[in-house]
Amino acid sequence: MRLTFRSAVTGLVLATLTFAAVQISDAADSPNPPADLKAFQKYFTDKFPKLKLKDFVNGPYSMDAGLYKQWKEKEEFPPYEFALAAGKELFNKPFKNGKTFADCFPNKGIGIRQNYPTFDKKQGKVVTLELAVNQCLENNGEKPFSYTKDEMASVTAYMAFTSRGKPFNIKIPNDPRALAAYENGKRYFYTRRGQLNFSCATCHVQIPGDHIRAEVLAPALGILNAMPIYRSEWAGMGTTSRRFTSCNSQVRAVPLTPQDDEYRDLEYYLSYVSNGLPISGPGARP
Amino acid sequence: MASTIRVRATSSGDTTEVQALIQHPMDSGFVKNSAGELIPPHFIQQLTFEYGGKPVFIADWGPAVSKDPYVKFSFKGGKKGGDLKISWLDNKGASDSFTAKIQ
Numbered sequence: 001m002r003l004t005f006r007s008a009v010t011g012l013v014l015a016t017l018t019f020a021a022v023q024i025s026d027a028a029d030s031p032n033p034p035a036d037l038k039a040f041q042k043y044f045t046d047k048f049p050k051l052k053l054k055d056f057v058n059g060p061y062s063m064d065a066g067l068y069k070q071w072k073e074k075e076e077f078p079p080y081e082f083a084l085a086a087g088k089e090l091f092n093k094p095f096k097n098g099k100t101f102a103d104c105f106p107n108k109g110i111g112i113r114q115n116y117p118t119f120d121k122k123q124g125k126v127v128t129l130e131l132a133v134n135q136c137l138e139n140n141g142e143k144p145f146s147y148t149k150d151e152m153a154s155v156t157a158y159m160a161f162t163s164r165g166k167p168f169n170i171k172i173p174n175d176p177r178a179l180a181a182y183e184n185g186k187r188y189f190y191t192r193r194g195q196l197n198f199s200c201a202t203c204h205v206q207i208p209g210d211h212i213r214a215e216v217l218a219p220a221l222g223i224l225n226a227m228p229i230y231r232s233e234w235a236g237m238g239t240t241s242r243r244f245t246s247c248n249s250q251v252r253a254v255p256l257t258p259q260d261d262e263y264r265d266l267e268y269y270l271s272y273v274s275n276g277l278p279i280s281g282p283g284a285r286p
Numbered sequence: 287m288a289s290t291i292r293v294r295a296t297s298s299g300d301t302t303e304v305q306a307l308i309q310h311p312m313d314s315g316f317v318k319n320s321a322g323e324l325i326p327p328h329f330i331q332q333l334t335f336e337y338g339g340k341p342v343f344i345a346d347w348g349p350a351v352s353k354d355p356y357v358k359f360s361f362k363g364g365k366k367g368g369d370l371k372i373s374w375l376d377n378k379g380a381s382d383s384f385t386a387k388i389q
Contacts, residue, residue: 079354081292082309235353 031183033172033272040273044221048209056222057280063209064216071284080157080230080282083237087158090151095140101155104136113156113163114279117170117268119178126181126264129156130239134259147258148245153228153237153282160228160281168225168279170272185269188262189220194253200266203247215286224271226283233286240267291384295370302364302388304335304343306357306372314349329377333357336371337364337388364388 044056048063055062061071091101091109102108106115116129127135133155134144145152172178192199203212204220211217227240238246241258244266248255256263290309295302308330315327327349335343342361364370366388373383 077292077294077305077307077356079307079356081307082354 031179033179033182036186037273037275041221041276043205044208044219048219053276054278056219056274057225057277057283059218059223059226059283059285060216063219067216067286074284078230078282079232079284080237083154083157083228083230084161084282086151087154087156087161090155091158095137095142097140099140101133101136104139105132109159110162111166113160113281114166114169115171117264117271119171119173119175119181119268121173121175124177125261126178126185126268128240128259128264128267129159130241131259131264147239148242149234149236149238153239153242156228156239157237157282160279163279164281165278168271168275168277170268170275172272181265182269182272184262185265185267188266189269194248194251196251198251200247202251218285220270220273222274222277222280224267225274225277226280226285228281229283229285231285237282289384290382291372291374293370293372293384293386295364295386295388297364297366297368297388300362301360302337302362302370303360304358304370306335308333308355308357308374310354310374310376312349312351312353312355316349327377330355330374331377333374334372335359335361336373337361337368342370 041053045051045053048056051062058068058071061068094100102110106112113129116132117126119125120127130147130152133152134147137144145155172182189200192202201220203217204223208217208219224240227243228237229243230237234242239258241263244263245255245258292307293304294306295304297303310330311328312330313325313328315324317325319325329349329351330347333343333345333347334341342364343357343359345357347355368388369385370388371383371385373381375381
């Protein structure tokens with residue numbers, strides 16, 4: 001009994017040490033996103049030496065052989081198909097003023113998912129794809145979508161689908177506000193909160209591949225590449241906003257409003273450190 | 287409006303393997319919405335697969351089947367290029383059908 005206990009403790013200490021290594025390199029004197037990215041990706045490739053970098057975008061499926069098999073079968077008949085069809089229809093449907101989503105986005109909105117979130121110098125803030133979709137609607141006198149599911153998830157699912165395979169290409173422009181947003185997102189990611197005292201990193205950096213009850217935790221690397229996702233748990237589609245708010249409630253913290261500054265900054269940081277990994281959205285998750 | 291039915295039927299030799307995904311809320315009638323009111327039951331009662339005018343698979347469903355149900359089965363006698371007709375009928379009288387070519 002004591003032996004088991006001790007080995008458990010050693011395991012925990014080791015995990016904490018490796019975890020700390022990521023943070024120390026992160027906590028250099030001045031913010032250095034490229035160094036963060038390198039350290040972040042190295043941490044995961046060292047932790048899972050058998051996985052190729054692009055495998056990380058498949059979250060829990062890359063971690064567990066049984067789940068992988070189930071997923072391969074599911075991919076022949078993906079549960080997000082209906083959302084994809086609905087999204088394509090919504091995307092091409094003209095607004096009341098005759099314009100469409102294509103008029104709001106570069107390259108008519110096709111194959112651009114990998115560039116979002118982006119730092120908008122005019123607005124002085126991080127603009128996520130979801131925010132851009134709603135800004136497009138509002139600028140054209142339409143009612144904005146709910147940030148968490150339904151139409152928003154369908155439209156972003158379609159947009160992500162047209163970007164499949166393209167590597168994440170998040171840029172941090174030479175603007176102190178952009179760097180501040182990045183740093184703020186990073187801080188949010190590593191800050192513990194809620195009754196359970198978990199940070200985002202607790203589950204998705206420290207112990208990905210392990211189980212929480214029957215769920216296999218996804219690695220933080222590549223986690224946003226699959227957004228939006230169909231979750232069997234939700235019996236439907238959800239956006240990055242939905243994932244963030246539900247993560248916060250699961251650790252018994254009070255979730256922020258979807259597309260809050262902090263959430264957008266978090267998405268900015270988390271997307272940036274996954275630069276180079278391909279878009280795999282829309283994804284399916286247990 | 288796109289069809290609520292997605293089908294993939296592949297024939298290999300004498301058996302045809304069919305996979306289908308149907309978009310339907312499948313409300314059981316026992317679940318409450320966020321305002322605390324019961325969501326009225328709304329579920330598929332019968333699902334039929336027909337080949338050559340004859341049913342090859344009939345499912346009598348009830349409220350226990352989950353949302354956007356998925357079905358997989360195989361039958362003998364299907365030929366490549368043949369028509370497989372799928373239809374469903376729910377408790378509110380709504381229905382949909384779709385004809386797929388066997389590949």
